[in-house]
Amino acid sequence: MSLLAQLKILVVDDTTTSRMLLRDALETIGFRNIAVAADGEQAMQLMMSQPSHLIISDMNMPKMNGLQLLHAVRSYKPTSKVPFMILTGNADKNVLIEGRKLGLNNYLNKPFTAPDLKKALEAIVGRLH
Secondary structure, eight states, rough: OHHHHOOOEEEEEHHOOOOOOOHHHHHHHHTTTTEEEEHHHHHHHHHHHHHHSSEEOOOOOOOOOOOHHHHHHHHGGGGOOEEEEEEESSSOHHHHHHHHHOOOEEEESEEEEEEEEHHHHHHHHHHOO
């Protein structure tokens, strides 16, 4: 079974359109096992009950932003090693610095294309076929 078929990815974004675009891009790359959450709190509940292998999160969300979610994921022992990528429309250097301190694996600027996303994911998990 290929890595694409095995990996379960959690998409976290408060905007329905963004979640759909990200899911479409992941499906274009070949991923089939995709879970979605509308905010960081919902994402943490999913990670505790049905853990994913990788998280792609929007940065700016109500309740819990991407960095707060990253901190929560890293603080919870069963999910502390799960690769984490932030999507942002505003690549603020401080967000990236803080993210790296918390163990951020990668980030991707919005808007993005499926090849951009694939490249960013490959930097985390290795070559995707």
